[in-house]
Structure formats: C-alpha cells, structure tokens
Amino acid sequence: MAVNRARDGAPGYALTTLESMVAWGRKYSLFPLTFATACCGIEVMGALGTHYDLSRFGAEVVRFSPRQADVLLVAGTINYKMAPVLRRIYDQMLEPKWVISMGVCASSGGFYNNYTVLQGIDKIMPVDVYIPGCPPNPEGIIDAVVQIQKIIETGAPRAAERWPIK
Amino acid sequence: MAERNEMETRNGKLDLQSEPMLINIGPSHPATHTTLRFRATLDGETILDLEPEFGYLHRGFEKESEAATWTQVIPYTDRLNYVSPLMNNVGYVMAVEKLCGIEVTERCKYIRVIISEISRIIDHMVCIGTNMVDIGALTNFWYFWKPREEVYKVIEELCGQRLTTAYTRIGGVMADLPEGWTDRLLAVCRGVIPECIADVNALLTKNRIFIERTMGIGPITPKDAIALGFTGPCLRAAGVPLDLRKDEPYLVYDRFDFDVPVGEAGDTCDRYMVRMEEMRQSLRIIEQAVAQLPGGPVNVDDPRFILPPKPQVYENIEALMNHFKIIMEGIRVPAGEVYSATEAANGELGFYIVSKGGGSPWKIKVRPPCFPLFQGIPHLVRGQMIADLIAVLGSVNIIAGELDR
Amino acid sequence: MGLVLEKLAARFGPEIAATHSNFGDDTALVRRERIVEILTFLRDDPGLLFDFAMDLTGVDYLGEEPRFEVVYHLYSLRMNHRVRIKVRLHEDDPVIDSAVSVWSGINWYEREAYDMYGIVFRGHPNLTRILMYEGFQGHPLRKDYPKAKRQPTIGPEE
Numbered sequence: 001m002a003v004n005r006a007r008d009g010a011p012g013y014a015l016t017t018l019e020s021m022v023a024w025g026r027k028y029s030l031f032p033l034t035f036a037t038a039c040c041g042i043e044v045m046g047a048l049g050t051h052y053d054l055s056r057f058g059a060e061v062v063r064f065s066p067r068q069a070d071v072l073l074v075a076g077t078i079n080y081k082m083a084p085v086l087r088r089i090y091d092q093m094l095e096p097k098w099v100i101s102m103g104v105c106a107s108s109g110g111f112y113n114n115y116t117v118l119q120g121i122d123k124i125m126p127v128d129v130y131i132p133g134c135p136p137n138p139e140g141i142i143d144a145v146v147q148i149q150k151i152i153e154t155g156a157p158r159a160a161e162r163w164p165i166k
Numbered sequence: 167m168a169e170r171n172e173m174e175t176r177n178g179k180l181d182l183q184s185e186p187m188l189i190n191i192g193p194s195h196p197a198t199h200t201t202l203r204f205r206a207t208l209d210g211e212t213i214l215d216l217e218p219e220f221g222y223l224h225r226g227f228e229k230e231s232e233a234a235t236w237t238q239v240i241p242y243t244d245r246l247n248y249v250s251p252l253m254n255n256v257g258y259v260m261a262v263e264k265l266c267g268i269e270v271t272e273r274c275k276y277i278r279v280i281i282s283e284i285s286r287i288i289d290h291m292v293c294i295g296t297n298m299v300d301i302g303a304l305t306n307f308w309y310f311w312k313p314r315e316e317v318y319k320v321i322e323e324l325c326g327q328r329l330t331t332a333y334t335r336i337g338g339v340m341a342d343l344p345e346g347w348t349d350r351l352l353a354v355c356r357g358v359i360p361e362c363i364a365d366v367n368a369l370l371t372k373n374r375i376f377i378e379r380t381m382g383i384g385p386i387t388p389k390d391a392i393a394l395g396f397t398g399p400c401l402r403a404a405g406v407p408l409d410l411r412k413d414e415p416y417l418v419y420d421r422f423d424f425d426v427p428v429g430e431a432g433d434t435c436d437r438y439m440v441r442m443e444e445m446r447q448s449l450r451i452i453e454q455a456v457a458q459l460p461g462g463p464v465n466v467d468d469p470r471f472i473l474p475p476k477p478q479v480y481e482n483i484e485a486l487m488n489h490f491k492i493i494m495e496g497i498r499v500p501a502g503e504v505y506s507a508t509e510a511a512n513g514e515l516g517f518y519i520v521s522k523g524g525g526s527p528w529k530i531k532v533r534p535p536c537f538p539l540f541q542g543i544p545h546l547v548r549g550q551m552i553a554d555l556i557a558v559l560g561s562v563n564i565i566a567g568e569l570d571r
Numbered sequence: 572m573g574l575v576l577e578k579l580a581a582r583f584g585p586e587i588a589a590t591h592s593n594f595g596d597d598t599a600l601v602r603r604e605r606i607v608e609i610l611t612f613l614r615d616d617p618g619l620l621f622d623f624a625m626d627l628t629g630v631d632y633l634g635e636e637p638r639f640e641v642v643y644h645l646y647s648l649r650m651n652h653r654v655r656i657k658v659r660l661h662e663d664d665p666v667i668d669s670a671v672s673v674w675s676g677i678n679w680y681e682r683e684a685y686d687m688y689g690i691v692f693r694g695h696p697n698l699t700r701i702l703m704y705e706g707f708q709g710h711p712l713r714k715d716y717p718k719a720k721r722q723p724t725i726g727p728e729e
Contacts, residue, residue: 035194037201037223038567039248039329042292046318046328049311064196081704082201082222083725085193111241114226114718115711116703124726135329221702228687229711229718264594392622392648395676406648413651504594505626505644505655516626518644533626533644541679570702 019155026070027149028058032100033069033093035086038076040103040135047138054138059145066092071148073141077105079116083124090125098151098158100144101127104134126163186214189552193222197300197556201566202540204555211552216544220570227571231530235496236262236336239530244330246532246568249292250285252321253510254568255334260416261506261517262336265499268471274338274464275417279455281324281333282417282508283448284351287359288317289511289563290399290441294366297438297560301379306366313358320351336497337472338465348456355452363445370438380434384546384558391432394545395538398513399440400562404432410509422454434561471497496525510535512563534568573597575619575654582616583609588659598655603667606658610673613645613654621645621654624670627680629688633714638662639690643670660690669695687712 016024036044047054054060063069066089078086090099101121104110107130109119121127129147131140151158192203203219227246231239243258244251256278263270270278291314295307318328323344325333333340370376386396391404401408409426411419427443429436465472469488478485501523507516516533539562546562547555575597576590586609589600601609613621626644637659646653658667669692671678681692682701689710692698700707704724709716 036199038225039245041199042248042329045292045311046315049315050308051312051315064194077223077225079222079224080722080724081224082193083723085222087725089194112225112230114229115716115720115722116224116226118723118726119721137328221700221704224702226711226718233718267594393675395624395674397623408648502593503596503598503655505596505653507625514625516644518626518628518642520630529628529630531626531628531630531642537679538676541676 020153023152023155027152029061030059030071030145030148031061031063031069032059032071032073032145033063033066033089034073034075035089036073036075037078037082038105040075040106043135043138044073044075044102044141047141049138052138052142054142054145057142057145057149066090067094069093070097071145072097072099073102073144074099074106074121075102075135077110077112078118078121080118081116083118083121086121087124096158097160098128098148099126100129100131100141100148102131102141102144103136104132107132110134122163126159128159191555193219197559199296199564199566201570202559202564204543206552206555208552213547213550213552213555216547216555218540218543220540220566222570223566224570225567227532228530231527233526235525236499236527237492237496239527240334241330241332244332246534246571247289247510247512247515247536247565248329248567249565250289250511251329251331252281252285252333253289253508254515255331256282256417257506257508257510257515258517259334259336260508261504261519262499264504264506265502265519265521266336266471266497267500268337268466268468270338270466271463272418272460273342273462274466276455276459277339277343277464278334279417279419279422280348280351280452280459281321283451283455284317284320284355286448286511287445288314290445291362293511293560293563294438294441297557297563298370298376300556300560301376303370303376306369309362309365309369313354313362316354316358320347320354323347323350335465335472337468338463342464348459351452352456355449359445359449363442367442371442377435379557380438380561382431383434383550383554384561385431385433386542386546387432390545391542394542396513396542397538398509398511398535399437399444400432400539400542401513402427403429403436403440405430410507410514414507416508418455419451421458422451424448424451434557437561498523498525499527507533512536512539512565512568515568532568532571534571536562536564536569540564540569573652575613575652578616578618579609579613579654582612596653596655598657600657600659603658603660606656607668607670607673609656610643610645610670613656614673618650619647620649621647623648624674624677624680625653627670627677627684629684629690629712631688631712631714636661639665639688641667641684641690665689666691666693668693669698671695686710689713 034044101107106121109117129144131144187208189206192198201222205217207215243254246254291310295310298306322328325331388404388406391401407426407428424447427440474485479489499521503520505518507514513535518531520529522528546558586602591598623646625646630640639660641658643656684690686700
C-alpha cells in the first residue's frame with residue numbers, strides 16, 4: 001500500500017489493491033475464540049488483562065461462538081474426550097480462519113504421554129502458529145497474534161492449504 | 167383475552183403447561199470455562215434436573231505419576247489446581263514427607279505457609295473475578311487481575327515461573343527466598359492487594375444488582391453440605407466452621423492468630439463474602455509469618471532426600487554419586503500408605519499415597535476439593551432459574567484440572 | 572490401637588482381617604460382606620460419627636492375591652478424627668456393595684473407581700463411566716493397562 005500526502009495539507013491519496021486493503025483491515029480486527037481448557041487459559045486471561053492488554057493488537061474481542069470468530073486459540077490439554085468437540089468447533093468457523101496452538105500440551109501432548117491425551121492438535125486440524133512453553137507467558141500469545149497478522153498481511157498460505165501433512 | 171389474563175395472573179406469571187425441555191450447556195461454553203458440561207431439564211426457565219458431565223480435561227495424572235519418580239511428580243501437581251499451584255506442591259510433598267518420616271526445618275515451614283496463603287489469595291481473586299464476569303460485572307475482573315500480576319512477579323522471582331511453580335521439594339523447597347523477597351511480598355500485601363479488595367468490596371457488597379443475583383441463589387443446608395462431602399469456603403458459607411488449618415493444624419498454622427469466616431445461608435452471596443474475608447485473613451497470616459520467619463537452613467540435612475550443594479558435586483565423588491542416584495533413580499521412599507490432607511483454597515486437598523518401596527510411587531490418589539462440589543451442583547440449583555446456574559457455578563469455583571486430574 | 576479401631580473391633584470382630592496405625596493413620600482391613608453395615612455403624616455410632624466420606628479409591632496390587640483394594644477415607648467433623656477402611660477384592664469377582672445409601676457424596680467416587688479399575692459397586696444408582704468416554708475399552712489405571720495405549724475418538728489411528 002502506498003500513501004501519498006499533499007504538501008500543503010490538502011487531502012492526499014492512497015494506492016492499493018483491494019486484497020491488501022481487506023488484509024490491512026482484517027489484521028487489526030481479529031476475533032479470537034479462546035478454547036481455553038487448562039493452565040494456559042489462565043495465561044490467556046493474563047494476556048487479555050490490563051497488564052499485557054491484547055487489545056493493543058486489535059484482538060481483544062473474544063467470541064465464544066465459532067461463527068463469529070476467525071482465530072481459534074487452543075490453550076491447554078486436549079484429550080480424546082474433548083478432541084471431537086474441538087474439531088467440530090473448528091469446522092463451524094467461517095473461512096478464512098487461523099489456528100493458534102498454545103502451549104506444549106496442545107502442540108504435542110507435552111509431558112502427558114498417556115492413554116487419554118491427544119498428542120498434538122495438528123493430528124486433527126491444521127495449525128498456523130505454535131506457541132512453546134508450559135504455559136507460555138502472555139508475551140507469547142501477543143507474539144502469536146502478531147505472527148497471524150503477518151500471515152494475513154503478506155498473504156502467506158494458511159496451514160489449512162497444506163494439511164494434512166503427508 | 168380474559169382467559170389470557172387469568173393465565174398471566176396465576177402464580178404471578180404466564181403459566182403455560184409445557185413439556186420439559188432438554189438443553190445442553192457446554193463443554194465449549196464461556197460460563198463453563200470450556201471443560202464442564204451439563205444436561206439440564208427445564209420447565210420454561212426453571213431447572214427441573216441437571217446432569218453434570220466432565221472428564222474433558224482428564225490428563226491421566228495418576229497413571230503419569232506411577233511412571234515418574236517421587237520428585238518428578240511435583241510438576242504434575244502444579245497442573246491440578248493451576249490457579250494456586252503452590253498449594254498443591256505443598257500438599258503433595260507433605261504427604262511424601264509423612265511417609266518418609268521427615269520433619270522439615272522451621273524456616274521451611276514458614277515459607278510454605280507464606281506461599282500457601284499468597285496462593286489462596288490469588289485463587290479467591292480468580293474465583294470472584296470470573297464469577298462476576300459470568301454474571302455481567304467485568305470491572306471486578308480487571309481490578310483483581312492487576313494485583314495478580316504483581317503477585318506473579320513475586321512468585322516468578324521465587325521459582326522462575328509465573329504459573330507452574332514446582333517450588334517445593336521432598337524435605338524442603340527448591341531454593342531459599344531471594345534477598346529482600348519478603349519486603350517485596352509485604353509491599354504487595356500491604357499495597358495493591360488490600361486496595362483491590364476494598365475496590366471490589368465497594369463495587370459489589372452493597373450493590374443492589376449483585377445482591378439480587380446472588381442472595382438466596384444456590385443455597386445449601388449444613389446437613390446436605392456434609393453429606394455431599396463439601397469442604398472449604400462452600401462448606402463454611404453454609405455455616406460449618408471446618409478449616410483444617412484450625413482443626414488439624416499442620417505446618418505452623420497453630421502459631422498464628424486468624425479467624426475462620428462462616429456464612430449462614432450457604433448461598434452464592436455467602437460464598438462470595440467468605441472468600442472476601444478469607445483473603446483478608448490470609449493477609450493477616452502472611453504479616454505474622456513474615457514477622458516470625460526464622461533463619462537457618464530451608465532443607466533437611468539428609469543426603470537421602472536432598473541434592474548435595476552444586477560446588478560439592480563438581481569436586482567430590484561422593485556428592486557426585488549421590489546427585490546421580492537421586493536424579494536417576496529417585497529418592498527412596500519406604501513401603502507404606504498415608505493420607506495427608508491440607509486446606510487448599512477450595513477445600514480439603516488430600517493425597518493418598520501407596521509406596522512399595524523404591525524410586526516411584528505405586529499409587530497416588532488425589533482427593534480434589536472440586537470433585538464433591540461439582541457433584542453437589544444439581545442439588546444447589548434444582549428449582550432455580552437457568553441463569554442462576556451460571557452464578558452458582560462460578561461461586562463454587564470448579565477447577566477442571568483437579569476435577570478431572 | 573486407636574479408639575476408632577477398638578470400637579470397630581468390639582462390634583465387628585470377625586469381620587476385621589487386620590488393623591494398623593502406621594504413620595498415625597488408623598486403618599482397618601475388613602471383609603466385604605458386611606461393608607455397608609460397618610460403614611453405617613461408623614457414621615451413626617455416637618462415639619465415632621464419621622459424617623464425611625472424604626475419599627474413595629481403588630488400588631491395583633497386580634501380582635498379589637486378592638488383587639484389588641477399595642479404600643475409604645472417613646472424617647468426623649464433630650470428633651475430629653479420621654479412619655481408613657480397606658476391602659480386598661479378587662480379580663475374578665471385583666464386586667462390592669455400594670455405599671451411596673450411607674453418604675450420598677460417595678456416588679461419584681464409586682463411579683470413578685469403576686471407570687478406572689473396573690470395580691463393580693452393587694446397588695449403585697448409575698454406575699457408568701465418568702472420566703473416560705463411552706466406547707473406551709478397559710480400565711486405564713489397572714497396572715496391566717499400558718500407559719500409552721490410546722483409543723482415539725477422532726484422527727489417525729495410533
């Protein structure tokens with residue numbers, strides 16, 4: 001996007017494509033659905049709280065309905081009882097949608113390697129950004145949101161387009 | 167039209183005969199904190215019956231702990247009640263120490279009291295904050311989150327992590343308090359915490375809307391609460407002054423002057439009031455504990471349980487071997503079984519531990535405080551409105567991590 | 572031997588297989604036949620008054636006979652004392668009478684013991700899985716259930 005301002009204070013003009021205009025608007029109005037099951041959910045609350053203030057990055061309007069959200073933030077352990085629920089939520093979200101996998105439990109099962117824990121949500125759905133940590137600090141969540149914004153801005157392919165990984 | 171008016175006046179509201187309606191709430195629902203689920207049978211908006219369903223966060227804590235060494239179990243206990251992890255750490259190591267016959271040092275006992283009480287405060291903050299969010303008062307959540315961040319700073323300094331602390335060790339704690347830590351803790355306890363409690367108190371306690379939403383909502387009698395196995399603030403709100411810190415004093419709780427608040431009706435409002443007062447009492451305990459905090463070592467002087475100091479490991483073959491054996495094989499715990507209970511933020515946190523000797527537990531059963539509380543929810547809300555379910559659920563403070571383990 | 576165990580032994584002498592008070596926890600190993608009667612006595616006797624059923628769990632002693640154990644932890648609010656009651660069950664017949672009629676709060680603990688160990692509580696109002704999902708085969712906390720044996724509900728087979 002190129003913006004030109006006239007020198008004498010008269011209105012300038014901007015040159016852009018429609019795609020980048022839409023992407024520019026979209027990246028600062030992300031509506032996350034926080035699928036917070038466990039400890040990571042407490043840090044999500046921290047990120048939304050006054051100290052870290054995720055709203056600075058335009059992603060504070062949390063939606064609990066998948067039909068109104070465009071970023072799925074999976075925070076916490078997902079077990080096999082929960083996995084079909086999570087997949088259904090993902091399926092209900094409208095395109096385009098992005099997925100953040102927060103914490104090691106969601107990303108790989110973490111230190112729960114047993115009969116009940118799903119070993120990473122990328123087995124059942126595409127994931128765009130992984131946040132490491134157990135649990136990640138709120139800075140990690142903010143960084144993940146910025147990464148999503150970069151994906152939107154550059155038009156980089158979403159994980160859904162290369163999933164499942166063969 | 168006359169007929170309609172007659173129907174409207176009966177029972178003071180429109181009284182339509184209808185089939186009971188079945189409604190599903192959760193597991194992905196903002197008020198159930200994503201892991202709880204209810205099947206409610208409704209007549210209009212009145213709850214006829216409620217069937218809770220959970221297990222959506224079952225992580226196999228007990229199976230994992232059977233494959234870990236005794237020390238490796240400590241990080242798993244963080245994730246039971248992840249709102250106040252330090253208390254779980256304390257509860258678990260106290261059970262193992264009971265089995266090993268370890269008497270920890272005075273300083274260690276005081277440190278454990280201090281970290282338990284600060285955890286109780288932040289646990290109650292989350293409980294009240296989220297409860298109020300669920301019934302529409304968002305501001306209190308922000309007010310309570312600010313001091314939580316301050317407390318996190320203090321905890322992070324103590325053990326390097328904000329949430330998953332793993333601070334205690336069998337026979338002591340991970341490390342002694344950092345230099346000047348108690349001053350910074352007291353600054354938080356004297357400054358930002360009482361301030362926010364006063365703010366929330368001013369916003370809520372005499373607030374007409376809050377009282378109408380909570381008073382008389384989800385009441386329970388002492389008899390029912392005992393039969394259902396309620397403990398902690400929910401039992402005390404019903405008027406039963408059971409507090410293990412007073413009744414079975416562990417650590418050094420018998421040396422402090424504090425009160426156990428009790429309610430009368432056992433309703434949502436009483437649970438809120440009890441929690442608010444418990445935070446103030448915890449502040450009192452912290453003040454006294456810091457004032458009495460003795461010097462000396464934090465760990466027991468026993469090479470069977472405690473790692474040797476790092477400089478010795480580098481220079482001394484005995485210390486190196488000892489270090490290696492404790493890390494690789496785990497500490498040796500004698501055969502036997504114990505049940506050890508502590509007063510966690512939600513009630514009695516019990517650990518039933520079976521050892522067959524050797525480096526890893528044979529069985530660890532956690533008695534989570536939430537488990538009977540969640541079981542009692544249908545009893546609390548039957549005959550009330552569906553909107554009241556949300557207020558009640560928040561006020562009993564169900565933490566899925568320890569409910570499902 | 573503590574007061575609780577003395578009273579229990581005086582009333583149900585032949586039912587009690589063993590007692591100990593190791594680590595300060597009064598423990599009685601009883602036979603399963605009259606368990607509900609024993610628990611009712613513990614709840615109602617004016618000198619005992621165990622009004623709280625704090626915990627119930629199963630334990631799997633694989634390799635020993637009998638294999639399973641059901642452990643009750645009781646607490647008395649008024650007397651401020653605790654007791655542990657244990658019952659041994661054979662592998663081929665892991666059945667015990669339900670104690671829901673004694674303490675209503677023990678309901679879910681029994682369901683959990685059923686879910687995790689396959690111990691059957693006779694007379695339980697709703698003995699179904701509680702933590703695991705319907706369709707899960709086996710009982711995960713049994714020692715012969717492999718720790719990482721997964722039964723996916725969705726996604727690729729392990």
